[in-house]
Amino acid sequence: MNKRSFGRTGWQAGEIGFGAWAIGGSWGNVSEQDAEATLHAALDSGVNFLDTADVYGAGRSERLISRVLKQRGGSDVIVATKAGRGLTPHVAEGYTAEALTRFVEASLDRLQTDSLDLVQLHCPPTEIYYRPEVFEALNRMVQAGKLKHYGVSVEKVEEAIKALEYPIVSVQIIYNIFRQRPAELFFKLAQERQVAVIARVPLASGLLTGKLRADSQFAADDHRAFNRNGEAFDIGETFSGVPFDVGLQAVEELRAVVGDVSMAHFALRWILMHEAVSVVIPGARNPEQAVSNARAAELPVLSAEQMDTAKFIYDRLIRPYVHQRW
Template identity: 70%
Template sequence: MAWRLGGPRLLEEKTLQKRPFGKTGWQVSEIGFGAWAIGGSWGDVSDRDAESALNAALDQGMTFIDTADVYGDGRSERLIARVLKSRGRDGLVVATKAGRKVNPHVSAGYTPAVLERYIDDSLRNLEVDALDVVQLHCPPTEVYYRPEIFEALDKMVVKGKLKSYGVSVENVEQALKALEYPITSVQIIFNMFRLRPIERFFARALEQQVAIIARVPLASGLLTGKLSTQSTFAADDHRQFNRHGEAFDVGETFSGVPYDVGLQAVEELRAISGNVPLAQLALRWILMFDAVTVAIPGAKNAEQAAGNAKAASLPALTDKQMAAVRDTYERLIRPHVHQRW
C-alpha cells in the first residue's frame, strides 16, 4: 500500500478502476479531474483550495486530469504543474486544450502557426517537454473540414511536442466528423441531460478505439441536486454570465437545459437515488456506458473531489433506475437539447 505525506497527516492513496485510453496503451481512472473550476469562470477559488482539490483527487486514485490554456489564462495549467512537481507525474495523463484563444473565434483564425504557439505556451505552463494530449478546444465546425489542421497536429507529434491529440466538441455532428481523422480522443458533453451521443457516436468511437471523455457530467452543478430557485452565482461564474450563451455556447452552461426545467428533472431523479448523493449517482450512470473512457467532474475543494471519486465504487444502476433516467429525459429534457447538440 502506498502512502504520501499530505499536509499534517498521512493520506492513504486509493485506486480507481481504469479503462484503456483509446489506442495509446495508457490506462486511466474512470473518474478524472476536470480542472476548469480551478482555473476560472466558476467564481472565486483560491490557490490553496484549488491545490487541495487536485491533491485530494490524486489521493483518491484519479490518474487523468483535463485542463485548457484558457482556464484562467493558464492558471489551471500552472496550478497542475505546481502540484505534480511536488508529487510526481508517474502514471498520470494530463490533457489540455488549445484554440479558444483565437479571437474572433472563427475558422480562419486556426492556423498551424497559431496552434503551435498555443501549444508552446502550454508546454511552459505545464512544465513538460511533451504534452500527453492536446485537444482542439471546441473549434468552429468549419475546422473539422480542414485536413491541414489535423496534419499540423501530426507534425507536432513527430516534433515531439505532443504524444497524442484529440478534439473537444460541442455536438454529435462534430464528433462524428472528427472520427475521420487519426485522433486519440473525443471530449463531449454527456450526462443524464444529454443522451444523444448514445445513438450513433458511441458505437463508432468504440469501433475505432477512440477514447471518450465525458465532460460537464453534472450539468454545471444541476445534477448535484444542491441548486434551487434561490441559488445565486458570482458575476464571474459562467452559470451567471453565460446563462443564455452570451460568452460561449449555451450548451456549456447547465447543458443547455433551461434552469427551471433542469430543477424539475432533478426532483424526479432525486427520487431514484435513494440514500446515494445525486451527484454520485449521476457519475455512476455515466460509467454504465462502456464507450466512455473517463468522466471529468470538476471540484473546487477537497471534499468535492473526494465525493466525485466515491461514485466509481457504487453498485451498477438497476434496469429500473436506467429506465427512469430515460423517461425523465424524454419527457422533460429532450425537447430542449436533443436536436441542437
Template identity: 85%
Template sequence: MNKRPFGRPDWKVREIGFGAWAIGGSWGNVSEQDAEATLHAALDAGVSFLDTADVYGSGRSERLIARVLKERGQGDVIVATKAGRQLNPHVAEAYTAEALMRFVEGSLERLQTEALDLVQLHCPPTEVYYRPEVFEALDRMVEAGKLKHYGVSVEKVEEAIKALEYPIASVQIIYNLFRQRPAELFFRLARERQVAVIARVPLASGLLTGKLRVDSQFAPDDHRAFNRHGEAFDVGETFSGVPFKVGLQAVEEMRAVVGDMPMAQFALRWILMNEAVSVVIPGARNPEQAVSNAQAAELPALSVDQMEAAKAIYDRLIRLHVHQRW
C-alpha cells in the same frame, strides 16, 4: 478505482478523472491554496487523468497542475489540455499551424514538460473539422515530439462523428443525464475506431448535484451567472443547455430514482454504465467534492429500473430542449 482503456494510446486511466476548469476560472473565486488542496485530494483518491485548457484562468489551471504534480513527483498522471479558444476572433481560418504551435508552446511552458500528453482542439467552429490541414499540423507536432497524441473537444455529435475521420486519440463531449444523444450512434462509432471518449460536464454545471435551488446565487464571474443564454460561449456548456427551472424540475423527479446515494454520485455512476466512456471528468472546487466524485466509481451498477426511470424523465422533460440541438 477501475481503469479503462483510453483508445489507441497504450493508456489505462482510472474511470473518474478531474476537470480543472473550476480551479482555473469562470466558476467564482477559488483560491490557489484551495485549488491545490483540491487537486491533491483528487490524486489521493486515485484520479489519474486531469483535463485542463490554456484559457482556464489564462493559464492558471495549467500552472496549478504543474506545481502540484512537481510537488508530488507523480509521473503516472495523464494531463490533457486544450488549444484554440485564445483566438480572437474565434473563427475557423484562424486555426493555422502557426497559431496552434504558439498555443502548444505556451502549454509546454506552463505545464513544465517536454511533450504534452494530449492536446485537444477546444470546441472549434464546425468548419475546422472540414479542414484536414489543421489535423496535419497536429500530426507534424507529434512527429516533432511536442505532443504525444491529439484529440478534439466538441459541442455537437455531428462534429464528433466528422472528427473520427482523422487519426485522433480522443473525443471530449458533453454526456450526462441531461445530454444522452451521444450514446445513440457516436459511441458505437468511437469504439469501432478505438477512439477514447471523455465525458465532460457530467453534473450539468451543478444541476445534477441536487444542491441548486431556484434562488441559488452565483458570483458575477461564474459562467452560471453570465452565460445562461450563451452570451460568452456555447450555451450548452452552462447547465448542459437545459433551462434552469426545467433542470430543477427534472432533478426533483430524479430524487425518487436515486434513492439513498448522493445525487452527484448517481449522475457519475450513470455515465460509467456506458462502456464506451473512457473517463468522466467532473470538476471540483474543494477537496470534499473531489473525494466524493471519485467515490462514485465504487458504487454498484445501477438497476435496470433506475436506468429506465432516468431515461423516462429525460424523454419527458429534457429531450425537447437539447436532443437535436447538440
C-alpha cells in the same frame, strides 16, 4: 479506482478524472491554496487523468497542475489540455499551423514538460472538421515530439462523428443524464475506431448534484451567472443547455429512484454505465468535492428501473430543449 482503456493509446485512465476548469476560473473565486489542495485530494483518491485548457484562468489551471505534480515528484498522471479558444476572433481561419504551434509551446512552458500527453482542439468552429490541414499540423507536432497524442473537444454530436475521419485518439463531449444523444450512434462509432470518449459537464454545471434551488445565487464571475443565455460561449456548456427551472424539475423527479446515494454519485455512475466512456471529468472547487467525485467509481451498477426512469424523464422533460440542438 477502476480503470478503463483510453482508446488505442495504451493508457489506463481512472474512470473518474478531474476537470480543472473550476480551479482556473469562471466558477467563482478559488484561492491558489484551495486549488492545490483540491488537486492533491483528487490525486490521493486515485484520479490519474486531469483535463485542463490553456484558457482556463488564462493559463492558471495549467500552472496549478504543473506545480502540484512537481510537489508530488512527477506522479504518473495523464494531463490532457486544449488549444484554440485563445484565438481572437475565434474563427476557423485562425487555426493555422503557426497559431497551434504557439498555443502548444505556451502550454509546454506552463506545464513544464517536454511533450504534452494530449492536446485537444477546444470546441473549434464546425468548419475545422472540413480542413484536413489543421489535423496535418497536429500530426507534424506529434512527429516533432511536442505532443504524444491529439484529440478534439466538441459541442455537437455531428462534429464528433466527422472528427472520427482523422487520426484522433479521443473525443471530449458533453454526456450526462440531460444530454443523452451521444449514446445513440457516436459511441458505437468511437468504439469501432478505438477512440477514447471523455465525458464532460457530467453534473450539468451543478444541477445534477441535487443541491441547487430556484433561488440559488452565483458569483458574477461564475459562468452560471454570466452565460445563462449563451452570452459568452455556447449555452450548452452552462447547465447543459437546459432551462434552469426545467432542470430543477427533472432532478426532483429523479430523486424517486436515486436510492441511498447522493444525486451527484448517481449521475456519475449513470455515465459510467456506458462502456464507450473512457473517463468522466467532474470538476471540483474544494478537496471534499474532489474526494466525493472519486468515490462514485465505487458504486454498484444501476438497476434497469433506474436507467429506464432516467431515460423517461429525459424524453419527457429535457429532450425537446437539447436533443437535436447538440
